[in-house]
């Protein structure tokens with residue numbers, strides 16, 4: 001009986017363990033099954049992308065996208081150059097118009113009453129109208145007399161402004177003469193300023209217009225190829241439905257039902273578009289396209305020659321230098337597309353390696369696009385990794401220092417306070433942390449970044465309240481309890497014998513802590529950091545709410561300030577998109593692939609943590 | 622209570638314990654201890670388990686300080702004539718003068734070199750040449766130099782048990798202490814390793830004093846010049862080893878040495 005009982009208990013625990021393992025295996029199998037189809041589906045989509053000719057258009061479109069960035073830089077160079085010259089006249093004009101609007105607004109009631117009265121048919125009693133007119137005049141005069149007028153105007157001008165403004169009335173359509181003068185002055189100034197920078201403006205205009213004809217042609221081509229692609233997509237959707245109907249017909253027992261199903265299937269039968277035929281007219285225009293590209297490249301090279309190298313304000317000089325630096329690369333890329341177009345073949349099969357590469361090294365995650373969906377995983381990975389690293393960089397010193405203090409220096413009462421408080425952080429729901437990130441931390445970081453004497457820090461002032469740094473800070477907070485507890489355990493596990501030996505040699509407390517205890521606990525601390533990393537990589541809610549969800553590889557070129565850019569993450573994208581995509585679509589499968597990779601990363605990080613512990617474990621004497 | 626009868630004291634004792642009471646909280650562990658340890662002699666502490674040998678040893682380098690309620694309640698401990706509980710005593714300096722080797726070998730998880738150099742480093746020595754010299758000297762004194770000179774950077778925990786204990790001894794003597802406390806240093810070692818350490822102790826007595834706790838009577842006879850017998854926190858007898866083992870003065874000592882102790 002006693003033996004039976006033992007056996008029972010044993011099998012109870014064994015079955016619990018095996019249930020856990022089986023569930024884990026099931027999850028892996030399920031993930032794999034859903035994700036495995038992805039490569040096939042994506043390959044098929046990319047094949048259509050190629051056969052229909054979208055790829056050909058993208059060969060031009062992709063390098064051409066740089067044009068926008070460059071031309072906006074040029075436009076900014078123009079405005080920053082002109083601005084200092086026209087600033088004061090513009091400010092005077094705007095201030096005067098502002099005063100006029102203010103006065104009109106404060107006298108809205110009598111003005112409207114008068115306007116309505118004037119519109120009435122039959123016309124109102126003139127005496128009544130007069131009374132309304134007097135009302136407007138007196139209120140306007142009062143408003144004009146008290147209106148606050150900025151110090152851009154001299155005393156005389158102020159008097160004139162007040163005088164002219166006091167005469168405002170809905171019946172007077174003419175602009176007060178002072179305002180007209182100010183507008184005219186601004187126009188003159190603006191013209192002068194533009195004349196001063198004619199060369200810059202002309203080059204900028206030239207550059208801006210350069211791709212117009214190329215764009216026009218490209219959009220014609222795009223329309224054509226998109227038509228083919230959509231026809232193909234429709235065909236495949238219908239075909240899939242038809243296959244389903246046929247299958248259903250096969251198993252149907254009722255004869256009538258069977259016939260119905262077959263008829264329905266027959267009705268939905270369509271033709272796959274003839275890609276070659278559809279593409280032929282596009283391919284015929286290939287040379288024309290190349291001509292346009294050459295033309296474009298030539299004209300921007302020309303524009304670049306006339307573009308001044310420096311501006312009169314530092315900002316403009318900086319922008320111009322950037323343009324001068326990037327433009328030749330842009331031209332080069334455009335010219336490269338010429339050969340690519342020539343060599344491009346619609347019939348070339350898409351190899352599976354290309355598909356794998358397009359996923360693992362693809363730099364664009366583009367979904368629900370009217371043109372073509374891309375499932376490139378790099379932007380998400382980059383976001384996840386950067387955020388996790390920020391979190392770890394912040395959390396490691398904090399939690400390790402806290403652990404050292406708590407374990408070695410704190411009194412028992414302090415320990416009783418510190419440990420539960422830090423562990424309590426774990427109890428904060430991540431959604432709540434998300435709130436804090438959105439409402440508090442985001443504003444805090446943004447406000448701080450606008451403090452003038454902090455503006456020297458990289459990335460300051462920041463553009464977005466929701467960014468990777470913000471998310472990283474919150475994730476650090478979430479990782480601290482784990483890392484603190486594990487690091488504290490590691491310190492606690494340092495054998496007392498080491499401490500005895502160090503004490504007996506006359507080491508001070510600090511020396512013992514930093515020369516013996518911390519080094520002996522280092523592997524445990526490293527494992528704590530790695531496990532914290534695992535926790536942070538897998539965290540979803542905070543990054544979804546706070547990271548800013550911009551799907552793009554962070555622009556590392558701006559220096560350390562890139563951490564203030566928004567990003568999307570592996571976890572965030574799954575949480576955000578999985579609910580909205582149709583089951584079994586390429587997008588759905590792509591999200592499962594992301595899940596698989598995430599799973600692999602977590603396994604890897606945990607494996608590393610174990611390896612670190614095992615590798616550096618001090619052999620027990 | 623006996624004092625060594627044939628006192629060859631040519632100079633003042635290196636360690637002197639005067640009428641000391643010691644307690645862990647309310648528990649009195651040592652009672653009225655009087656002991657004078659001579660320079661360049663080996664003194665053995667023997668006695669049944671729990672009689673307070675380790676406690677007495679730890680009184681000499683104030684290792685008991687760490688136990689919160691432990692204190693010397695009466696009397697004094699003097700090292701080189703100086704009361705070690707005086708306000709102006711620097712604990713780190715005291716421990717530089719009084720080294721200690723523990724029952725279980727406890728080298729740091731560092732290299733052999735760093736283990737031996739540790740004591741000097743914590744006392745502020747950073748000069749590589751000085752450290753190199755001191756490490757070599759300490760390892761030679763511990764009879765480890767020839768075995769280990771080619772792998773000073775190897776991890777200390779890769780050594781055998783006997784080597785580890787000798788490394789701990791080298792570490793303790795690297796700072797050139799005046800007294801070396803050894804708490805059952807051979808209890809975890811095989812006879813050959815034990816023998817090696819006993820030889821070391823003999824050599825050490827040329828340069829400094831050794832106080833060794835041991836449960837092994839033969840060992841006490843082999844290594845020590847004086848033996849102190851403790852029982853229930855009291856020092857029963859303290860005399861030259863030969864004398865004590867041949868003609869113990871106290872009944873208690875005699876029955877303990879004969880093994881007819883209850």
Ligand SMILES: Nc1ncnc2c1ncn2[C@@H]1O[C@H](COP(=O)(O)OP(=O)(O)OP(=O)(O)O)[C@@H](O)[C@H]1O
Nearest residue numbers: 645648650668669670671672673674675676677688
């Ligand atoms: N940290 C401590 N707190 C309270 N009591 C202690 C402490 N350390 C030792 N004691 C007690 O003091 C007495 C003497 O202990 P001690 O360790 O000195 O004995 P010992 O002679 O070294 O014994 P053994 O031969 O077993 O090592 C024992 O009764 C022990 O229980």
Ligand SMILES: [Mg+2]
Nearest residue numbers: 674675676804
């Ligand atoms: Mg003991």
